[in-house]
Amino acid sequence: DRPTAGAGRVIPAELLEHGGGCPFDPAPGLSGRRGQGPVQPFELLNGAQAWLVTGFEEAREVLADLRFSSDQVRHRNATQMSAEEVAERAAAAGRGEPVCPVPVESRDDGMFVGMDPPEHTRLRRLLTGQFTVRRMKALESRITEIAVEHIEAMKAAGTEADLVPAYALPLPSLVICELLGVDYADRARFQENTAVALNLRSSEDARARAAGELYRFIGELVAVKRKDPGDDILSGLIHEADPPLTDNQLVDVSLVLLGAGHETTANMLALGTFALLENPEQLAALRADPGLIDNAVEELLRYLSIVQLGVTRVATEDVTVGGVRIAAGSTVVIATPEVNRDDRQWPAPDRLDVRRDRSPHLAFGHGVHQCLGQQLARIEMRVGFTELITRLPDLRLTESGESVPLRNDMLIFGVHALPVGWA
Numbered sequence: 001d002r003p004t005a006g007a008g009r010v011i012p013a014e015l016l017e018h019g020g021g022c023p024f025d026p027a028p029g030l031s032g033r034r035g036q037g038p039v040q041p042f043e044l045l046n047g048a049q050a051w052l053v054t055g056f057e058e059a060r061e062v063l064a065d066l067r068f069s070s071d072q073v074r075h076r077n078a079t080q081m082s083a084e085e086v087a088e089r090a091a092a093a094g095r096g097e098p099v100c101p102v103p104v105e106s107r108d109d110g111m112f113v114g115m116d117p118p119e120h121t122r123l124r125r126l127l128t129g130q131f132t133v134r135r136m137k138a139l140e141s142r143i144t145e146i147a148v149e150h151i152e153a154m155k156a157a158g159t160e161a162d163l164v165p166a167y168a169l170p171l172p173s174l175v176i177c178e179l180l181g182v183d184y185a186d187r188a189r190f191q192e193n194t195a196v197a198l199n200l201r202s203s204e205d206a207r208a209r210a211a212g213e214l215y216r217f218i219g220e221l222v223a224v225k226r227k228d229p230g231d232d233i234l235s236g237l238i239h240e241a242d243p244p245l246t247d248n249q250l251v252d253v254s255l256v257l258l259g260a261g262h263e264t265t266a267n268m269l270a271l272g273t274f275a276l277l278e279n280p281e282q283l284a285a286l287r288a289d290p291g292l293i294d295n296a297v298e299e300l301l302r303y304l305s306i307v308q309l310g311v312t313r314v315a316t317e318d319v320t321v322g323g324v325r326i327a328a329g330s331t332v333v334i335a336t337p338e339v340n341r342d343d344r345q346w347p348a349p350d351r352l353d354v355r356r357d358r359s360p361h362l363a364f365g366h367g368v369h370q371c372l373g374q375q376l377a378r379i380e381m382r383v384g385f386t387e388l389i390t391r392l393p394d395l396r397l398t399e400s401g402e403s404v405p406l407r408n409d410m411l412i413f414g415v416h417a418l419p420v421g422w423a
């Protein structure tokens, strides 16, 4: 009964498809709902009634309120249900919204992104204890080495490349390897299976096989680190947790880190580069003043909001938000691309402006589940963009922007490929 990352299957396509418009703006199906208020009813593909939160303050309110649960095993979210199950539950409850199931008493896994306090709190604390300033500082120089190596390899191979496999994907992937303590020799196996498991274009069979391989791989890694600890997060979790974590928990925690830290940064790097190339005056401003990079990273996070509709909760009680009563059992979907363009929060929110004053955005979420890897992601982006635009000063798209394949079919937005060239 492990929760699956299945929300994408029940989100209506028009809320995710960018069509022929600006690829960096929220999907027209989302932005077209502006004016319907900060908390709007909508219907999932399985027939369940859900709530879409598009207002910044309202989204913060939901994410700070523990009556909205992330625990999709205890409070099974409607995004995880089949149409039959939705109909059955709704009929039993006498209304369109399915009610929360009876709480399950105990769990023994480490998928903490889908847990509530207090179980979530313990695992989260153990992990924040591993994401130390010292470790992140040490990683920064490794991230720079990795970035430079990949750019130099691109240059040595010619004057054109697809930036996704050549740069955007390997960078966060190798960083996760360092973090978890994956041996250099095993990286190919690790990366191959990760690429297949996380690519929704792989067949179901191939994905299941790759996920199985990864599970086995991480299981073996846990066994190695039990005997022979290194200076990595997995060793830290094995040897510093009291009471100790089970093998299952350790594998799950590793898989959460892998899934959460891989596709997100990779898509920010590729889509962010695309956005800068399509906004040459912004790229020129950044080249002219490299000190703007931290601002540019925050602005790209806000402007692109790649986790689209991936942050969901379920109400465990009736709660009123933005004047709307959300009944216990309802699924609430945070519409991050809209939330981060709330004009009550930012002037001219639809404009990319790397000089914009920094202010809080929700690209990393908010509340107890706020992105654990955000400092790392910021370093990866700061280094990743800086090295790319300084080492390839004449970087350009080799095809028209309209022909770049967008990840329209996925909760985490980005590009499938980014054809670039340099002189």
Ligand code: HEM
Binding pocket: 070, 112, 113, 114, 124, 256, 257, 258, 260, 261, 262, 264, 265, 268, 306, 307, 310, 311, 312, 362, 363, 364, 365, 366, 368, 369, 370, 371, 372, 373, 374, 376, 377
């Ligand atoms: C959680 C976004 C990079 C690890 C989250 C959440 C968001 C997010 C929106 C909240 C999920 C929720 O509330 O349900 C991003 C973005 C990234 C990024 C946009 C890149 C630009 C990373 C990296 C790592 C990471 C590099 C680590 C290796 C995590 C973890 C959680 C999380 C472990 C779950 C935290 C918890 O449940 O307590 N991320 N993330 N993320 N992220 Fe990130």
